[in-house]
Amino acid sequence: xxxxxxxxxxxxxxxxxxxxxxxxxxxxxxxxxxxxxxxxxxxxxxxxxxxxxxxxxxxxxxxxxxxxxxxxxxxxxxxxxxxxxxxxxxxxxxxxxxxxxxxxxxxxxxxxxxxxxxxxxxxxxxxxxxxxxxxxxxxxxxxxxxxxxxxxxxxxxxxxxxxxxxxxxxxxxxxxxxxxxxxxxxxxxxxxxxxxxxxxxxxxxxxxxxxxxxxxxxxxxxxxxxxxxxxxxxxxxxxxxxxxxxxxxxxxxxxxxxxxxxxxxxxxxxxxxxxxxxxxxxxxxxxxxxxxxxxxxxxxxxxxxxxxxxxxxxxxxxxxxxxxxxxxxxxxxxxxxxxxxxxxxxxxxxxxxxxxxxxxxxxxxxxxxxxxxxxxxxxxxxxxxxxxxxxxxxxxxxxxxxxxxxxxxxxxxxxxxxxxxxxxxxx
Numbered sequence: 001x002x003x004x005x006x007x008x009x010x011x012x013x014x015x016x017x018x019x020x021x022x023x024x025x026x027x028x029x030x031x032x033x034x035x036x037x038x039x040x041x042x043x044x045x046x047x048x049x050x051x052x053x054x055x056x057x058x059x060x061x062x063x064x065x066x067x068x069x070x071x072x073x074x075x076x077x078x079x080x081x082x083x084x085x086x087x088x089x090x091x092x093x094x095x096x097x098x099x100x101x102x103x104x105x106x107x108x109x110x111x112x113x114x115x116x117x118x119x120x121x122x123x124x125x126x127x128x129x130x131x132x133x134x135x136x137x138x139x140x141x142x143x144x145x146x147x148x149x150x151x152x153x154x155x156x157x158x159x160x161x162x163x164x165x166x167x168x169x170x171x172x173x174x175x176x177x178x179x180x181x182x183x184x185x186x187x188x189x190x191x192x193x194x195x196x197x198x199x200x201x202x203x204x205x206x207x208x209x210x211x212x213x214x215x216x217x218x219x220x221x222x223x224x225x226x227x228x229x230x231x232x233x234x235x236x237x238x239x240x241x242x243x244x245x246x247x248x249x250x251x252x253x254x255x256x257x258x259x260x261x262x263x264x265x266x267x268x269x270x271x272x273x274x275x276x277x278x279x280x281x282x283x284x285x286x287x288x289x290x291x292x293x294x295x296x297x298x299x300x301x302x303x304x305x306x307x308x309x310x311x312x313x314x315x316x317x318x319x320x321x322x323x324x325x326x327x328x329x330x331x332x333x334x335x336x337x338x339x340x341x342x343x344x345x346x347x348x349x350x351x352x353x354x355x356x357x358x359x360x361x362x363x364x365x366x367x368x369x370x371x372x373x374x375x376x377x378x379x380x381x382x383x384x385x386x387x388x389x390x391x392x393x394x395x396x397x398x399x400x401x402x403x404x405x406x407x408x409x410x411x412x413x414x415x416x417x418x419x420x421x422x423x424x425x426x427x
Contacts, residue, residue: 024336060387063102063110064088069125073293074408074420077129077137077326084399087127087139088420097123103166108406108424116160116169121146128189130197130241136163139190140199142182151217155180157199159213173219177210180331190239192245200249202234207249209267226265230255235289238296248304250296257283262308263323277306277323278330285311292395295344299375301352306346320358335367335381347398351369355405359393387421390412
């Protein structure tokens with residue numbers, strides 16, 4: 001059985017309702033259908049393999065329960081002890097929604113897992129992890145606990161903190177948004193060089209963000225906004241901090257006209273004009289939205305890099321482009337020109353290299369490739385197996401800040417709802 005790219009119908013109507021609340025349901029639906037059609041139209045998997053590709057078998061570990069949520073993106077953060085922490089949401093049906101953590105050791109082995117909070121009437125499916133106090137972590141999320149009069153029932157951006165082990169979480173007071181209309185998807189977060197957290201989210205035709213944790217709920221300090229100028233939905237926003245301490249936001253603009261495509265703008269310490277990534281889309285071309293958070297990374301040696309699908313009129317992803325923001329050069333990611341790529345992810349390594357990964361629906365495989373330390377060339381493409389017995393692929397995330405590359409995939413196994421799996425590869 002061929003796997004499908006895009007969002008799983010097994011997510012259920014509660015997951016679909018979440019998309020309606022973000023305002024980009026039609027964008028996701030159309031892009032998902034386009035990806036499925038594209039993967040059906042190009043089936044010559046053997047011919048698609050470049051000679052340089054290195055096939056590989058990796059060991060996958062299931063790191064979550066079945067979550068019931070296919071439209072989701074886990075929060076990832078690696079602490080100084082080398083352990084990778086994953087925050088993920090779950091639909092508990094009549095019991096509401098909950099957020100959980102999983103801690104991974106070497107070789108992506110599951111070390112610990114538990115509940116951060118539960119019993120809420122709504123919770124984000126895009127929880128975000130950033131550095132926290134005293135070497136720990138901060139979870140940034142939105143939702144409502146369903147309790148009348150509670151400050152945690154306002155649908156603003158909230159915060160919880162944990163120490164380095166991630167085993168005990170404390171819900172903090174206050175808010176990271178003045179808005180009470182923060183969506184349950186399309187959320188982003190980062191920290192300033194000082195450690196001050198920054199939360200961002202899709203506000204329809206604008207990217208909104210808030211700096212710092214306000215003691216009041218909602219926050220009394222105002223939110224900031226970057227308009228798309230197109231009327232199109234902001235989809236999959238991502239925030240990163242570059243080497244100089246500047247903070248950048250990138251997103252996909254689902255405007256369905258000539259301005260559709262991938263955009264980036266500096267938002268702190270001052271805002272700059274948004275810039276469209278070269279060849280990243282238009283309403284006359286196939287819808288190439290990311291189906292998850294935009295693949296944006298700040299390289300250790302300097303520079304901000306965006307990886308995205310370049311479409312044609314009939315194919316959402318003719319190939320993946322890697323663009324150093326501001327550069328006139330756009331590099332084609334090797335192994336990605338099969339017509340089947342989706343769920344593009346990127347991670348920065350400690351020596352200056354970048355790793356790009358994606359799911360290839362024609363091969364039913366994940367592919368990864370690593371740049372050189374200057375991010376001016378690529379190494380060998382690796383073609384990796386996916387978790388066993390899966391019928392849909394819903395998301396891919398990468399983390400490689402300390403050397404090894406960890407892959408976190410959201411997949412649907414036969415007879416189950418989506419769950420998170422992890423694997424590790426080394427150079």
